[in-house]
Amino acid sequence: MNTLKVTPDEGTKQYIVRKEQYRYYSQWYHTVVRSIIGLHDATSDYEKLGRQLLPAISAAQAKRSVALLESLGLIKKDGTKQYQLADQVISSAPEVVSLAIHNYHGQMLELAGKALDEQPRDKRNFTGVTLGISVSMYRRICKEIEQFRTHLLELAAGDSVADDDQGVYHLNLQFFSVSQPIPPRSKP
Numbered sequence: 001m002n003t004l005k006v007t008p009d010e011g012t013k014q015y016i017v018r019k020e021q022y023r024y025y026s027q028w029y030h031t032v033v034r035s036i037i038g039l040h041d042a043t044s045d046y047e048k049l050g051r052q053l054l055p056a057i058s059a060a061q062a063k064r065s066v067a068l069l070e071s072l073g074l075i076k077k078d079g080t081k082q083y084q085l086a087d088q089v090i091s092s093a094p095e096v097v098s099l100a101i102h103n104y105h106g107q108m109l110e111l112a113g114k115a116l117d118e119q120p121r122d123k124r125n126f127t128g129v130t131l132g133i134s135v136s137m138y139r140r141i142c143k144e145i146e147q148f149r150t151h152l153l154e155l156a157a158g159d160s161v162a163d164d165d166q167g168v169y170h171l172n173l174q175f176f177s178v179s180q181p182i183p184p185r186s187k188p
Helices: 019-025 028-039 046-051 059-071 099-118 135-157
Strands: 003-007 012-016 075-077 083-085 089-091
Touching (some): 019 059, 028 059, 028 099, 046 059, 059 075, 089 135
Parallel strands (some): 012 089
Antiparallel strands (some): 003 012, 075 083
16 A cells, blocks of 8 residues: 655555545545545444435445445454444545546535535535736645645544534635636736
8 A cells, every 4th residue: 555644743644545446536425435434433324324425325325335445445344343444544646637536526516516505604615716827826826735635634634523523524626727828918
């Protein structure tokens, strides 16, 4: 397994998903099922597991998802035959571009649109900003976004508050052009 040490002092490891594991991204709910398993002892009650997702999935989908996660080595059974995470934090490498990841992001964008319309404000956070910037600043901001994403993974890995209700959340970060290229201003 390839691991990347994110914070040497805390020992948090981020498991990078191998190329053959991109089936994990073939359906949006695989990531959610895995996260739910990480929050509590998952049993084989696939109907209950399916109902925990927003939107809910069928018991058959939940069962297939668990089987996929286990076959990919992303979850495993412990000594009591309960599922647990094989690695606390997983991620695709930022430079990887694949059809599975492309489709996954499309599915998550659809869910985000539904959340905007259907979820109360205390269960979602939407914000946006439009910037007039240079291509070099665009690249710099992309690097900042990747650092922020890594920081969020570290925060989630260190979340040990057991008193609060728990849930699975997804953060979309999109940063894209909304204009044609504009040549620089001519100097007077």
